Amino acid sequence: MPGISPDIISHRLSVNPAVRPVRQKRRAYDPERYEAMKAEVDRLSSIRFIREVDYPTWLANVVMVRKPRKGWRMCVDYTNLNRACPKDSFPLPRIDQLVDATAGHALLSFMDAYSGYNQILMHPEDQAHTSFITDRGLYCYKVMPFGLKNAGATYQRLVNHLFAPLIGNTMEVYVDDMLVKSRTADQHIPNLSAMFTILKQYKMRLNPTKCAFGVASGKFLGFIMFFLIFNMFIQKKAFQFKKSSEKGSNLVCSTTSVRRKSPPLLQNSHNFSQV
Numbered sequence: 001m002p003g004i005s006p007d008i009i010s011h012r013l014s015v016n017p018a019v020r021p022v023r024q025k026r027r028a029y030d031p032e033r034y035e036a037m038k039a040e041v042d043r044l045s046s047i048r049f050i051r052e053v054d055y056p057t058w059l060a061n062v063v064m065v066r067k068p069r070k071g072w073r074m075c076v077d078y079t080n081l082n083r084a085c086p087k088d089s090f091p092l093p094r095i096d097q098l099v100d101a102t103a104g105h106a107l108l109s110f111m112d113a114y115s116g117y118n119q120i121l122m123h124p125e126d127q128a129h130t131s132f133i134t135d136r137g138l139y140c141y142k143v144m145p146f147g148l149k150n151a152g153a154t155y156q157r158l159v160n161h162l163f164a165p166l167i168g169n170t171m172e173v174y175v176d177d178m179l180v181k182s183r184t185a186d187q188h189i190p191n192l193s194a195m196f197t198i199l200k201q202y203k204m205r206l207n208p209t210k211c212a213f214g215v216a217s218g219k220f221l222g223f224i225m226f227f228l229i230f231n232m233f234i235q236k237k238a239f240q241f242k243k244s245s246e247k248g249s250n251l252v253c254s255t256t257s258v259r260r261k262s263p264p265l266l267q268n269s270h271n272f273s274q275v
Contacts, residue, residue, distance in 0.1 A: 022080035036072035056131035088150035105181040112210035116176030
């Protein structure tokens with residue numbers, strides 16, 4: 001994958017030189033985790049996301065995390081490294097303001113970058129600091145991995161730069177979650193075209209399995225966005241509607257509470273008290 005040009009951005013760690021480097025001791029893994037880690041290391045090597053490294057000063061262990069549906073996700077325990085790095089205070093957008101700015105649009109498109117963080121290269125001087133240990137050897141990342149302290153800030157800095165002409169007008173972006181919005185259906189194709197022109201120019205890739213184009217509703221930053229209405233998205237939970245008047249009153253109270261907390265978002269919503 002080509003990735004973003006380092007002339008645009010690369011990730012720096014700014015490790016405090018006064019902090020003594022930590023080399024974590026190698027951990028043991030059960031056979032299932034070991035095979036999953038081996039396969040992922042092979043994959044990352046084949047696409048040149050990682051490379052072998054000699055004599056690293058910082059060394060971390062791999063952590064295999066089971067995915068919700070199937071398989072394993074390979075992470076690296078950068079706890080020690082992160083403690084040695086100063087915080088990047090680049091501001092992330094306020095989620096409530098993004099959701100507020102999105103409400104009331106006729107058509108929406110939701111996009112997710114393909115391995116978003118990995119599209120940004122690590123600065124050559126900092127690659128070795130991301131080293132991790134496996135039974136097969138020592139490796140470091142050539143691209144920005146998940147788990148680094150300031151990775152989110154670096155990504156937000158990138159998208160703010162790339163989509164500056166569109167953000168707040170036809171587009172909202174929170175790290176690697178992107179949304180194109182249009183007041184009318186006729187505006188949506190031109191709005192998408194403007195975004196795709198920027199994506200092509202800077203060689204940013206999307207994950208087609210996590211994109212939805214030209215829809216009236218969809219999930220964005222933990223909310224389900226609708227035309228003139230929104231509902232909080234609660235993972236793995238749902239309201240239990242019952243016929244009793246007591247339960248009905250509880251529902252009215254709950255939705256009224258949400259309306260009070262976010263009046264701009266719900267000023268055009270349906271009157272839940274009439275349900």
